[in-house]
Amino acid sequence: MQERLRIAIIGAGYWGPNLARNFHASPDWELAAICDLDGERARRVADQVGNVAVVTDLNDVLTDAAIHAVAIATPARTHHAIALAALRAGKHVVVEKPLADTREHGDAMVREATERGLVLMADHTYCYTPAVQRIRELVEEGALGDILFIDSVRINLGLIQPDVDVFWDLAPHDLSIIDFILPGGLRPRSVSAQGADPLGAGKACVGYLTIPFGAGAIAHVHVNWLSPTKIRRMVIGGTKQTLVWDDLNPQQRLSIYDRGVDIERQSATSVERKASTVSYRLGDTWSPALPEHEALALMATEFAAAIREERAPRTDGRAAMRVLSVLDAAAVSLRAAGAAVPIEEDLPDLEVVA
Numbered sequence: 001m002q003e004r005l006r007i008a009i010i011g012a013g014y015w016g017p018n019l020a021r022n023f024h025a026s027p028d029w030e031l032a033a034i035c036d037l038d039g040e041r042a043r044r045v046a047d048q049v050g051n052v053a054v055v056t057d058l059n060d061v062l063t064d065a066a067i068h069a070v071a072i073a074t075p076a077r078t079h080h081a082i083a084l085a086a087l088r089a090g091k092h093v094v095v096e097k098p099l100a101d102t103r104e105h106g107d108a109m110v111r112e113a114t115e116r117g118l119v120l121m122a123d124h125t126y127c128y129t130p131a132v133q134r135i136r137e138l139v140e141e142g143a144l145g146d147i148l149f150i151d152s153v154r155i156n157l158g159l160i161q162p163d164v165d166v167f168w169d170l171a172p173h174d175l176s177i178i179d180f181i182l183p184g185g186l187r188p189r190s191v192s193a194q195g196a197d198p199l200g201a202g203k204a205c206v207g208y209l210t211i212p213f214g215a216g217a218i219a220h221v222h223v224n225w226l227s228p229t230k231i232r233r234m235v236i237g238g239t240k241q242t243l244v245w246d247d248l249n250p251q252q253r254l255s256i257y258d259r260g261v262d263i264e265r266q267s268a269t270s271v272e273r274k275a276s277t278v279s280y281r282l283g284d285t286w287s288p289a290l291p292e293h294e295a296l297a298l299m300a301t302e303f304a305a306a307i308r309e310e311r312a313p314r315t316d317g318r319a320a321m322r323v324l325s326v327l328d329a330a331a332v333s334l335r336a337a338g339a340a341v342p343i344e345e346d347l348p349d350l351e352v353v354a
């Protein structure tokens with residue numbers, strides 16, 4: 001039995017308690033401290049898990065040599081400063097999505113971790129769910145064929161975040177999922193973003209991203225804080241089959257349709273044969289069985305394994321940078337009334353990520 005790694009949770013607001021519960025339950029980890037500027041909040045979370053130190057000053061965590069790692073669940077604007085301080089103190093770091101509030105900040109974090117040989121991981125939670133793992137396998141084994149389109153909808157009455165707009169709050173989920181399921185990750189040429197702030201909240205509360213990728217394929221992401229109905233649905237259309245993921249339907253999260261359009265490329269030129277080049281497949285629908293496990297438990301296991309094996313975790317800094325690159329370009333597109341903005345290559349000069 002290996003010795004447990006010791007971790008502190010930074011941020012005990014809405015999401016921090018979920019991290020605390022999972023790291024506390026993990027056989028790989030000992031939850032050493034809960035840190036929040038608000039001591040009451042930290043105390044409440046510490047009481048829920050029991051026998052954990054409460055800290056209100058981040059420096060007390062960073063100067064504790066017995067703490068190996070931190071999990072950052074503070075608002076997005078604060079991720080960069082807290083993560084850099086933790087890395088400089090020699091701690092491995094897992095950061096909630098989005099990794100940072102700008103591409104530039106994310107870049108600095110990845111470089112710092114790389115130079116110090118420390119693990120920097122993004123908690124792209126959905127990449128650890130059974131549904132997304134199964135989708136990745138299906139894409140990888142060619143069950144869907146070549147991907148033609150991806151359509152993702154993530155809408156509900158959401159908390160209007162004080163520090164980021166709806167793109168930076170919700171789209172990291174969609175983008176990290178797409179990055180995870182596409183072989184080679186999400187490497188689009190450009191992004192177009194359109195957003196609306198119909199209530200005058202001071203930031204986009206409704207947003208649409210259009211992302212061309214691959215050889216003529218396209219992804220569309222709709223994120224929205226103002227919808228009275230909650231929808232979490234992704235459609236992935238391929239040349240062979242189409243997959244529909246409805247995350248709010250636990251009985252049948254994944255459905256695979258053997259239906260689609262075939263274009264037969266014929267060399268003949270007669271009118272009759274040209275007319276018959278498009279055909280429709282109307283085959284069966286099936287639903288793969290999925291195991292049940294909590295995504296954050298698997299995320300905690302992966303973080304520990306990456307540290308012990310001195311390797312990049314599944315959702316490493318590079319994966320997080322591909323997400324930030326799209327979000328950064330989307331912010332430029334938003335200011336340019338939806339013009340297509342090229343995506344910068346992530347970290348072209350950086351060789352290895354810890």
Ligand SMILES: NC(=O)c1ccc[n+]([C@@H]2O[C@H](COP(=O)([O-])OP(=O)(O)OC[C@H]3O[C@@H](n4cnc5c(N)ncnc54)[C@H](O)[C@@H]3O)[C@@H](O)[C@H]2O)c1
Pocket residue numbers: 010011012013014015016035036037038041058072073074075076078082096097098123124125169
């Ligand atoms: N993975 C997911 O599915 C998921 C879901 C929700 C939120 N999140 C992410 O989690 C992060 C936190 O979101 P939230 O909704 O919990 O925010 P929140 O505002 O509810 O909580 C943030 C907490 O951080 C504390 N804090 C701020 N600065 C601090 C500092 N310097 N040191 C210590 N504590 C500090 C605040 O006092 C607060 O208690 C965000 O990045 C968000 O995007 C992820």
